[in-house]
Amino acid sequence: MDALNNLMYGFGIALSPMNIVYVFCGVFAGTIIGMLPGLGPISAIALMIPITFSMDPSSGLILMAGVYYGAVFGGSTSSILLNAPGISGTVATSFDGYPMARKGLAGKALAIAAYSSFIGGTLSVIGLMLVAPLLSKVAISFGPAEYFALMVLGLTAVVSLSDKSLIKGLISGVVGIMVSLVGIDHQTSTERFTFGSAHLLDGIDFLVVALGIFALAEVFYMLLRGGGGKEQPRSAIGSLKLSRSETRQILPVAGRSSILGFFTGVLPGAGATIGSFLGYSMEKRLAKDGDTFGQGNIKGVAAPESANNAACTGSFVPLLTLGVPGSGTTAVLLGALLVMGITPGPAMLEDRPDVFWGVIASMYLGNIFLLVLNLPLIPLIAKILELPRALLLSLILIFCMIGVYGLAFSIYDLLLLLAFGLLGLGMRLFGFPAAPMILALILGGIMEQSMRRALQISGGDWMVFIEQPISLTLLIIAVLSVAGPLVRKAVKGAQARQAG
Amino acid sequence: MSMRTPITLLAATSLTLTAGVASAFEPSESVEFIAPANPGGGWDTLVRTSSRVIQEEGLADEEFAPINTPGGGGAVAWSQIAKREGDAHTLFATSPPIILVPLTESSRYDHNDFTPIARLSTDYATVLVADDSDYEDINDLLDAMEEDPGLSVGGGSAPGSMDHIAMAGLADAAGLDASSVNYVPFSGGGDAMTNLMGGHVEAVVTGAGEAVGQIEDDDSDVRALGVSSSDRLGGSLGDVATFEEQGVDYTFDIWRGVMGPPDMPEDAVTYYQDLFKEMLETDRWAEERDKLGWIDAYQGSEEFGEFLDSQADEFSGILGELGLLDEES
Numbered sequence: 001m002d003a004l005n006n007l008m009y010g011f012g013i014a015l016s017p018m019n020i021v022y023v024f025c026g027v028f029a030g031t032i033i034g035m036l037p038g039l040g041p042i043s044a045i046a047l048m049i050p051i052t053f054s055m056d057p058s059s060g061l062i063l064m065a066g067v068y069y070g071a072v073f074g075g076s077t078s079s080i081l082l083n084a085p086g087i088s089g090t091v092a093t094s095f096d097g098y099p100m101a102r103k104g105l106a107g108k109a110l111a112i113a114a115y116s117s118f119i120g121g122t123l124s125v126i127g128l129m130l131v132a133p134l135l136s137k138v139a140i141s142f143g144p145a146e147y148f149a150l151m152v153l154g155l156t157a158v159v160s161l162s163d164k165s166l167i168k169g170l171i172s173g174v175v176g177i178m179v180s181l182v183g184i185d186h187q188t189s190t191e192r193f194t195f196g197s198a199h200l201l202d203g204i205d206f207l208v209v210a211l212g213i214f215a216l217a218e219v220f221y222m223l224l225r226g227g228g229g230k231e232q233p234r235s236a237i238g239s240l241k242l243s244r245s246e247t248r249q250i251l252p253v254a255g256r257s258s259i260l261g262f263f264t265g266v267l268p269g270a271g272a273t274i275g276s277f278l279g280y281s282m283e284k285r286l287a288k289d290g291d292t293f294g295q296g297n298i299k300g301v302a303a304p305e306s307a308n309n310a311a312c313t314g315s316f317v318p319l320l321t322l323g324v325p326g327s328g329t330t331a332v333l334l335g336a337l338l339v340m341g342i343t344p345g346p347a348m349l350e351d352r353p354d355v356f357w358g359v360i361a362s363m364y365l366g367n368i369f370l371l372v373l374n375l376p377l378i379p380l381i382a383k384i385l386e387l388p389r390a391l392l393l394s395l396i397l398i399f400c401m402i403g404v405y406g407l408a409f410s411i412y413d414l415l416l417l418l419a420f421g422l423l424g425l426g427m428r429l430f431g432f433p434a435a436p437m438i439l440a441l442i443l444g445g446i447m448e449q450s451m452r453r454a455l456q457i458s459g460g461d462w463m464v465f466i467e468q469p470i471s472l473t474l475l476i477i478a479v480l481s482v483a484g485p486l487v488r489k490a491v492k493g494a495q496a497r498q499a500g
Numbered sequence: 501m502s503m504r505t506p507i508t509l510l511a512a513t514s515l516t517l518t519a520g521v522a523s524a525f526e527p528s529e530s531v532e533f534i535a536p537a538n539p540g541g542g543w544d545t546l547v548r549t550s551s552r553v554i555q556e557e558g559l560a561d562e563e564f565a566p567i568n569t570p571g572g573g574g575a576v577a578w579s580q581i582a583k584r585e586g587d588a589h590t591l592f593a594t595s596p597p598i599i600l601v602p603l604t605e606s607s608r609y610d611h612n613d614f615t616p617i618a619r620l621s622t623d624y625a626t627v628l629v630a631d632d633s634d635y636e637d638i639n640d641l642l643d644a645m646e647e648d649p650g651l652s653v654g655g656g657s658a659p660g661s662m663d664h665i666a667m668a669g670l671a672d673a674a675g676l677d678a679s680s681v682n683y684v685p686f687s688g689g690g691d692a693m694t695n696l697m698g699g700h701v702e703a704v705v706t707g708a709g710e711a712v713g714q715i716e717d718d719d720s721d722v723r724a725l726g727v728s729s730s731d732r733l734g735g736s737l738g739d740v741a742t743f744e745e746q747g748v749d750y751t752f753d754i755w756r757g758v759m760g761p762p763d764m765p766e767d768a769v770t771y772y773q774d775l776f777k778e779m780l781e782t783d784r785w786a787e788e789r790d791k792l793g794w795i796d797a798y799q800g801s802e803e804f805g806e807f808l809d810s811q812a813d814e815f816s817g818i819l820g821e822l823g824l825l826d827e828e829s
Contacts, residue, residue, distance in 0.1 A: 043568075046539030050552060143700030184572070186685055189604050189658045189824065198579055198607075201572030268694055322697065322721075323713055324690040331690060332539065339791050343713040346720065408570055449687070456684050457652045457701060 003129055010357030013058055014365055019358070022055075022063040027366045028373060030070020035078055035381075036403065040087060041071040041329045049336045057340040058358035064336060065316070065359055066366050068329050069121060072272065072312040073370045076113040076305055081106060081384055082396050084215035086403065088206050088442050089272030089308035092280040094214060095161075095435060096293060096300025103296050106382045107237040112298055113305045114374045115242075116254045120306030121367040123258040124265070124313035129360050133349070135266050136321035142267050144453035145464050149474035150267070151447035154274045154439070156481045157281035161435040163294055169436045172427065176440030179204055180448070187452050199412040208413055209441055211400040212420025213427065213434045219393050220425040226389065237382040240375070246298060253283050253299045254306040261307030265314020268326030272311040273442050279307035285481075313363065320344050320356055525767035527562040527589055534592040536577030538570040543593040545792065546620070546756050550776070553785045559778055564591075573597055573661070575607040582609045584761040588768035591617065595756045596662050599812045604660035604824050611808045615764040618776040619757035619799035619807065621789065623709045625666035625728040626740065627653075630696055631721050633703075638726040638746050641703055642674045649680045654701035656689035660824040663692075666728060666752045667705040669818050670743060673750035678821040697721045707754055709793030712736055728752035733795075755797060755811075757804060773800045 013019060033044045045064050052060030075090040080097035093113060100109035127135075142150070155173065162169020182193045183203030194200040242250070257279035264278065265271035283303040284293040293300045318326045323345030325331035337344055342352055349356055387395065404417045427434055458464035465471050535547040544566075551564040569577035574597050584590050594611075602610035627638060635641045645651050655663030664685070668678040686692040689706050693714060696704040703725075714722050715736060724740045727733055730751050732742060743750045758776060760769065779785055780796055789796065799807055819825045 043539050046544065050548065140694050140698035143695055143698055184658070186658050186687065189660050198572050198575050201575060202570070268691065318694065322694065324694045324697075325688075326690075331688065334690070335545070338713060339788075341791060345713060408576070410571075453684055453686070456682065459650045 006353070006357050007129060007361060009353065010359075010361030011364075013354050013358035014062065014361035019059055019062055019362065020365070022059050023066050023362045023366045024369055026063040026066020027070035027073070027369050030067040030072075031074035031370065031373065033067065034071035034074030034086065036086065036399075041068045042332055044071070045329060045332045045336065049332075049339065052336060053339065055340075057337065057342045057352070058355045060340055061333070061337060061342075061355055061359050062362040064333055065363065068333070069309065069312050069363065069366060070370060072309055073114075073117045073121070073367075073374065075308075076117070076301075077110065077381060078399070080109045080113060080301070081382065082215055082399065083218045084396060084400060084403075085210050086207070087272075088210070089276050089311065090304070091210060091214075091273070091435075091438055091442075092276040092304035093301060093308075095280065095304075096295070096297050099294070099296035100298070100301065101382075101385065105238045105296065106385055107240045107378055108242065108298070109296075109301055110378045110382060111240040111242065111375065112250060112301045114371055114378070116250065116257075116302040116305035117309040118367050118371045119251075119254040120258040120261055120309035121313060121370070122364065123255070123306075124262040124310035125360060125363045125367070127259075127262045127310075128313055128316060128363075132317050132321050135317050138263075139266050139268060139318045139322065139326070141470060143468075144450045144457065145468050145471045146474070147267075147450035148447060148454055149465060149471040149478070150264075150274065151443045151450060153474050153478040153481070154277060154443045155447070156478045157277045157439060158436040159482055159485060160281040160284045160293075161439065162433050164431065168432045172432045172434065173436040173440040176437035177444035177448075179209060179437075180441050180444035186449055187456070197412075199410060203445070204416060205404075205407055205413070206438075206442055207407060208404050208416050209420050210438055211403060212417045213424030213437060215396055215400050216417060216421030217424025217428055217434070219396050220421060221428055222389070222393060224425075237379060237385065240378055249299060250302045253302045256286075257283065257303040257307040258310040261310030262314040264307075265311030266317045266326075268315075268318050268324065271315055271326065272308040275307040275311035275314075276304035277439055279303040281481075285485075316359075320348065320359075321346065323348070525588065525765065525771045527560065527771075529589055530563040530565050531560075532567050532590045533564045534567045534569055534577055534581065534590065536569055536571075536574035536592060539568055542595060542756065543574075544568060546593040549788050549792070550620070550758075550779060550785075553779050553782060553788065554775070557779070557782050557784055559775055559782075572607065573601050573658075575601060575609075578607060578609045578614075581761050582613050586763045586765065587761045588765050590761050591758050591772065592760075593756065594759045596665075596754060596811065596815070598759070599808065599815050600661050600665065600819075603812075603816055603819050611759075611812065613762055615760040615762065615769060616801050616805040616808060617758040617760055617764075617769060618773045618801065619755055619797055619804045620776060620780065621756050621794040622797040623707045623754040623756070623794055624733065625663070625670075625705055625752045625754060626708045626711050626737075627667070627670070627725045628693075628696060628704045628706065628711060628714070628722045629702065629725060630699060631723055633723075635703070635725060637741070638670075638743055638748060639674075641725055642671065642676060642748070644702075645671065645681065646676055650682055651703075652682050652684050652701040654684045654686055654692040654695055654704045656686055656692045656706060658685050659683060660819060660822065662754060663705045664822075665815060665818055666754075668822055669752060669814075670728070670748065670750050672818060672821065673743075674748045678818060679823060693722070708733060708737055712793045715740075735793075753797070755807075756794070757799075769801050 044067050075087050076093045079085040079090045079094035080101050083094050083098040085091040085094050097109045158169055158173045184201050185192050260279050261275035264275035280303050283299050284290045315326045315330050318324050319330045325334045404413045454464050533547050533551055535543040537543045547566045551566050554560050554564050598611045601607050629635050657663045664683045668681050671681050672678040689710050692704045695701050708727050726743045727740050728751050780798055
């Protein structure tokens with residue numbers, strides 16, 4: 001029981017009074033940061049580097065890691081209450097979380113998000129502890145060809161995210177990919193669709209599109225429909241308690257999605273986002289009541305929330321075992337560690353076990369803190385929904401604008417936000433689902449770049465995607481997951497015709 | 501009354517002292533120190549580290565406020581700073597992209613539009629391969645590249661930017677066609693590194709400071725074939741031969757420095773260049789610099805300006821060979 005001994009050693013470090021304070025401060029700050037869109041964990045951690053400078057490296061990492069997973073934990077709040085996802089990993093949470101809140105079940109949705117985040121966080125720390133060194137091999141086995149295949153698989157979720165019309169879902173997805181093309185092409189340094197504007201050189205930020213087509217479009221829609229300004233006091237927040245049958249429904253969902261999330265998180269790249277979308281569409285297919293996903297199904301909240309928290313922990317695997325960052329946030333963490341004189345990598349486990357095991361142990365503690373901290377906060381935060389509608393809508397508007405303005409302090413982004421808000425309203429009125437667009441926007445860029453990198457390495461030979469076993473497997477799963485529902489539909493149709 | 505006299509005297513003395521240097525510039529408000537990128541990168545680190553050292557060592561009375569203005573690989577910040585003509589309270593961090601970005605992309609402003617203040621430090625480029633690779637030195641790799649132009653060399657930045665230029669310049673110096681390098685751009689140094697470890701690319705070009713962490717492990721998965729400095733580097737990179745030692749006449753500096761808005765008043769330029777010189781001499785800076793793996797390479801305003809011009813000539817030559825020169829600039 002080496003792992004157990006090491007863990008005990010880690011707890012010895014994490015449970016020192018100062019480190020307990022750091023874990024608490026980290027997760028508390030993280031939760032708050034996560035709730036506000038635009039104020040992502042990256043900038044928060046970058047700003048913390050000077051503070052952690054004089055700390056013991058294990059304490060510094062404990063604090064900064066706490067901010068990171070705390071932000072992912074708290075990120076679901078704005079998705080559920082306001083339909084305004086602050087980070088890409090919580091987009092999928094809004095699909096069922098927001099409808100639940102509208103039905104007066106905000107308390108329950110937030111509670112499920114908290115429990116699922118806790119399960120995802122805790123299960124993945126166990127994974128990190130037991131198999132991190134082994135998994136580092138998996139992380140590096142993913143080259144450009146494999147990433148392309150993984151992104152294709154991720155995009156197949158479009159099928160399950162298009163509620164009524166598959167054609168409209170696909171159109172929405174293609175628009176998302178088109179938006180992802182804007183900016184300087186990383187492979188050739190050529191500008192694409194920037195119309196000579198310096199503001200578009202870096203492309204259009206995910207947050208601008210997400211807040212536009214989800215939150216702002218929702219505000220516009222309510223304004224259109226609301227008309228006379230009748231104040232309908234919203235139903236209460238509802239109970240936080242889960243019934244026994246609800247708990248029984250959620251546990252397997254959270255378990256499966258945690259495992260899925262952890263493994264996608266290990267892969268450098270968009271782990272949390274892909275994990276949450278794949279978790280969501282996997283559960284939608286597995287569930288008997290899959291057709292109620294998107295209308296406020298509790299499993300639709302549990303799946304992405306456990307997956308994104310698990311993925312966040314998973315992203316520590318390449319950082320701690322290989323010394324390479326898998327995401328923007330872990331890149332900043334790596335920088336901070338280097339400044340403190342710690343070199344993450346294969347030798348860290350031997351040279352600085354205090355840092356490695358201290359952080360792992362602190363994550364168990366941090367997740368418990370987060371749960372204890374978040375549950376009593378839910379009724380307070382959810383009170384926002386009891387505001388009169390005029391106030392609530394203005395609040396969402398301000399919230400979105402601050403989030404977007406905070407990205408680069410640019411008025412231009414605010415105009416883009418407005419444009420996407422109007423686009424979202426149009427999509428809503430004509431029955432185009434918004435989810436496939438945002439999914440395609442997030443995955444499209446990585447998919448394109450990976451494909452071109454793979455082809456550049458192979459000298460233009462397309463066989464590269466089929467020759468690699470991992471890539472081939474992922475592509476086969478992708479084909480099956482698209483073809484499956486279509487075949488089933490066709491068979492059903494044929495049966496119906498025969499019967500009729 | 502007798503108690504007052506010394507104080508009055510002291511006040512008078514300090515008044516004369518101030519009057520004596522009245523012509524010299526001192527910031528009268530806090531100085532905006534801009535990193536033209538998001539938090540976490542090289543420019544951001546330079547801005548935050550030097551602001552902190554200046555503050556903690558009490559080198560300036562006014563505050564140096566680090567500000568991030570990301571976008572367009574620097575172009576967004578440059579276009580804002582270019583409008584602050586003659587402003588003596590704005591500075592920004594700079595490095596080779598101030599020359600490379602305008603040459604390859606349509607940034608309307610280049611290094612000639614700004615006032616050089618000082619070059620502070622430098623890093624060098626290094627070429628890494630997987631530990632189990634057949635290439636023992638840089639010539640093995642270059643020979644293999646000559647034989648197979650499809651051999652993939654990864655880097656963390658876009659074509660025509662730092663990593664690519666470093667590798668293309670090396671190939672050029674070794675007598676290869678610079679444009680024959682099959683440079684594969686990844687989304688960052690870390691991304692390139694994982695792809696090297698996983699065997700997806702044959703070699704990776706990156707900054708030596710960035711690579712230190714990967715190389716110093718004994719059971720590391722990667723090793724360095726050479727560095728672009730003219731003398732061997734210290735620390736864990738001490739065993740790595742320079743390219744010159746291996747018979748390729750080539751050096752490449754990843755320099756970092758500070759610039760100001762167009763037409764910054766001369767006395768302000770003098771003030772800031774001296775301030776940064778003073779900062780480089782503090783122990784606090786030495787401590788931070790060593791952690792970051794940077795090497796001091798101070799140049800004052802004038803010298804730095806000439807250096808920038810010579811870099812621009814060199815880079816546009818390589819970019820021209822690569823066919824990446826933007827026709828409009």
